[in-house]
Amino acid sequence: MTRSPLTTPPPGAVVPAAHPEGPPPGTALGSHYGRCFGCGTDQPTGLHLKAVTPDGATVEAEFTVGEAHQGSPMLAHGGVLAAAMDEVIGMSVYLFRKPYVTGRLETDYVLPVPVGTTLHLRAWCNGITGRQAYLEAEGRIGAPDGPVAVRAAALFIEVGMGHFAKHGDLSAIATELQDYEVNP
Numbered sequence: 001m002t003r004s005p006l007t008t009p010p011p012g013a014v015v016p017a018a019h020p021e022g023p024p025p026g027t028a029l030g031s032h033y034g035r036c037f038g039c040g041t042d043q044p045t046g047l048h049l050k051a052v053t054p055d056g057a058t059v060e061a062e063f064t065v066g067e068a069h070q071g072s073p074m075l076a077h078g079g080v081l082a083a084a085m086d087e088v089i090g091m092s093v094y095l096f097r098k099p100y101v102t103g104r105l106e107t108d109y110v111l112p113v114p115v116g117t118t119l120h121l122r123a124w125c126n127g128i129t130g131r132q133a134y135l136e137a138e139g140r141i142g143a144p145d146g147p148v149a150v151r152a153a154a155l156f157i158e159v160g161m162g163h164f165a166k167h168g169d170l171s172a173i174a175t176e177l178q179d180y181e182v183n184p
């Protein structure tokens with residue numbers, strides 16, 4: 001992965017263990033919000049990521065590129081692929097049971113991804129220090145050990161739930177998402 005210093009964990013950043021109250025290994029991770037473009041089931045043109053955590057600390061997911069996801073004819077749009085990486089990385093950091101948002105997302109596009117391809121995504125944490133979490137993901141074509149098509153590195157910033165109350169609609173999240181403390 002080609003990455004900038006902004007997404008490289010500094011010395012002293014720690015990779016957390018699975019949270020004791022997090023999902024057990026093998027748990028399917030449902031959608032956090034039905035209208036989410038990444039994982040929502042009520043978003044017709046969304047990515048409909050299907051995710052599982054194999055170990056309570058990382059995420060594996062599948063995303064099948066559809067007609068609605070094209071950039072050039074019958075090939076996935078780069079922004080859509082970045083959205084898939086953002087989503088799977090977001091799912092992985094929320095395993096640590098604190099709300100984070102994307103601060104920076106860097107993407108390497110390695111292979112074109114045709115419509116109809118199922119991308120096998122994997123995301124993991126390289127370290128957390130203070131409010132900053134350093135994460136990484138890859139997307140492989142056709143199988144978990146298929147050729148790498150996309151790689152991403154990200155900096156996520158921890159926020160309080162007040163972030164969503166101030167800037168968005170906390171009640172819409174809170175009604176669907178029971179795992180988080182909703183008081184800012």
Ligand SMILES: CCCCCCCCCCCC(=O)SCCNC(=O)CCNC(=O)[C@H](O)C(C)(C)COP(=O)(O)OP(=O)(O)OC[C@H]1O[C@@H](n2cnc3c(N)ncnc32)[C@H](O)[C@@H]1OP(=O)(O)O
Pocket residue numbers: 006032038086087088089090091094099100101102103104130131132155157159173177180
């Ligand atoms: C509910 C469950 C749902 C569960 C959801 C599961 C899946 C969701 C997946 C999708 C995730 C998204 O797309 S989230 C949506 C896209 N992202 C956003 O909308 C975020 C918009 N940006 C912001 O709101 C803000 O900029 C923040 C919160 C990121 C940071 O603002 P702040 O809180 O005031 O903090 P600030 O002091 O600026 O920054 C804190 C530290 O981080 C550093 N920092 C901040 N931003 C950056 C940056 N872009 N690049 C480098 N470094 C940065 C600062 O230098 C500082 O370092 P130092 O001085 O401490 O060293």
